[in-house]
Amino acid sequence: MEKTIAGKNITVNEEGYLTDFTQWNKSVGEEIAKENSIELTQRHWDIIDYIQNEVKKDSPLSIRKIGKSGVVDIKEFYALFPNAPLKTATKIAGVPKPASCI
Amino acid sequence: MSNDLHALKLDFMKKVIILGAGTSGTMMANHLLGKLKKDEWSIDIIDERKEHHYQPGYLFLPFDIYTPENIIKPITAFLPASASFINEGIEKIIGEQNQVLLKNGNTINYDILIIATGAKIAPEEIEGMKGAQWHKSVFDFYTYEGALQLRNKLREWEGGKLVVHITEMPIKCPVAPLEFAFLADSFFKEKNMRNKVDITYVTPLSGAFTKPKATDALEHLLVEKNIHIISDFAIERIDNESKVMKDYGGKEIPFDILVTVPTNKGDALMERSGLGDELNFVPTHKGTLQSNRFQNIFVIGDATNIPASKAGSVAHFEAEILTENILHFIKGEALSEEFDGHANCFIETGGNKALLIDFNYKQEPVEGTFPFAGIGPLSLLKESRINHWGKLAFRWIYWNMLLKGIPIPFVGAKMQQAGKKINNN
Numbered sequence: 001m002e003k004t005i006a007g008k009n010i011t012v013n014e015e016g017y018l019t020d021f022t023q024w025n026k027s028v029g030e031e032i033a034k035e036n037s038i039e040l041t042q043r044h045w046d047i048i049d050y051i052q053n054e055v056k057k058d059s060p061l062s063i064r065k066i067g068k069s070g071v072v073d074i075k076e077f078y079a080l081f082p083n084a085p086l087k088t089a090t091k092i093a094g095v096p097k098p099a100s101c102i
Numbered sequence: 103m104s105n106d107l108h109a110l111k112l113d114f115m116k117k118v119i120i121l122g123a124g125t126s127g128t129m130m131a132n133h134l135l136g137k138l139k140k141d142e143w144s145i146d147i148i149d150e151r152k153e154h155h156y157q158p159g160y161l162f163l164p165f166d167i168y169t170p171e172n173i174i175k176p177i178t179a180f181l182p183a184s185a186s187f188i189n190e191g192i193e194k195i196i197g198e199q200n201q202v203l204l205k206n207g208n209t210i211n212y213d214i215l216i217i218a219t220g221a222k223i224a225p226e227e228i229e230g231m232k233g234a235q236w237h238k239s240v241f242d243f244y245t246y247e248g249a250l251q252l253r254n255k256l257r258e259w260e261g262g263k264l265v266v267h268i269t270e271m272p273i274k275c276p277v278a279p280l281e282f283a284f285l286a287d288s289f290f291k292e293k294n295m296r297n298k299v300d301i302t303y304v305t306p307l308s309g310a311f312t313k314p315k316a317t318d319a320l321e322h323l324l325v326e327k328n329i330h331i332i333s334d335f336a337i338e339r340i341d342n343e344s345k346v347m348k349d350y351g352g353k354e355i356p357f358d359i360l361v362t363v364p365t366n367k368g369d370a371l372m373e374r375s376g377l378g379d380e381l382n383f384v385p386t387h388k389g390t391l392q393s394n395r396f397q398n399i400f401v402i403g404d405a406t407n408i409p410a411s412k413a414g415s416v417a418h419f420e421a422e423i424l425t426e427n428i429l430h431f432i433k434g435e436a437l438s439e440e441f442d443g444h445a446n447c448f449i450e451t452g453g454n455k456a457l458l459i460d461f462n463y464k465q466e467p468v469e470g471t472f473p474f475a476g477i478g479p480l481s482l483l484k485e486s487r488i489n490h491w492g493k494l495a496f497r498w499i500y501w502n503m504l505l506k507g508i509p510i511p512f513v514g515a516k517m518q519q520a521g522k523k524i525n526n527n
Contacts, residue, residue, distance in 0.1 A: 062271075063270070063336060064381070065380055068380060074350055075338075075350060077350075078336070078350035078351050083334060087308070
């Protein structure tokens, strides 16, 4: 479905994840963050960069892996993206919801 | 044949080594033995254990439905006589040299290696899980010891808060903890003490299961059975003194009995050999089942990192595909058989009923009939008694057909779409 985010027409799935990463830019990320009551700081951006790079490498994401990444520990990851941090952070980063759960 | 000639012949013999004599390893030995030329190939299967455990049986042990004798048999009873069983620990795989180093210091060379070392629980990954309350009020049922301790506890427990919990994904048999919650509901009803037990199901997922349609059906059952669900719970630690489970987000869940599925990891052998990912699962091609690192190393069952369920039925389907691909590999042909992620799982729902789900990488579980379209007799994603009898019958099939590599009638390695109510919108 189509949704207007930061003045742009963006294609998202029923859960609100972008289906085309080329439509993503920083303002899109900021607006999705606001919908989730998060004001993005440099620490958030560090994690978003990391997530986008991992997805580019086709490397599967998990909370454990982010905790071991050296970018952030799990405690801080939860503080920055409360409740379901990996789901929220990937949504803001414009990448698919992690399929780590089979 | 003279001894010299015999030695010469052995030099020409090629060797398949199978690591692990569990469900996958045993099936591969049986499959390959019938297909490889006996005067060209020998098969060694290595495992430090002597007993083969029917792991799905662990679910029934705590409720006194199965006895230990139902689920434990000698490994060698299921291996072909002409495969040699090496009852020894494995120290290291040296892929560059096509060698396996054993704990006793011996090395064995291989032409083809099959890794079938499975997955194990790692309760030490979570602070306090393996603490003072371990196997006293904090239990697992993914080991024989854990299931047995839990049985003893449930026999005399007088009620309170029962929490059923998944630590993190992936886990073996992702539906097992749900089945445990359903069976617990039935167990306490039969003991006339359901009103004294508060059952809560706690998961790191956003819902009861990983696939949308099955999640809807299973959540409906949870509500019907008065089992509370707490989702998106990412455990940080267990406080053994206050018997409280805490998560990174600040949620706290008190318990009298905690039945947890700890983090599942591949064998530590993979870490020693530099072959595993961060959970010691082996990076594997999800279609061909060849390892990503070495062309002559193949991986099957729970040991792989492929995005399929870690379950015996999956291993069974993989074994058929992998056998064909190994034959292709030997002939120098392309590995043309592609595993589609097929899984087929009974879900016990209590009260002598069960659901059945049949799915693969692309097709989520939906309603329908199985294995015959429109006829059944088993129904997909719906509770029925006949599904329950199917699950119980499966133990016989496991010991007598599946491990020996005898095909199960009408159930193919690749998922069939007929009989499924698939909505393509």
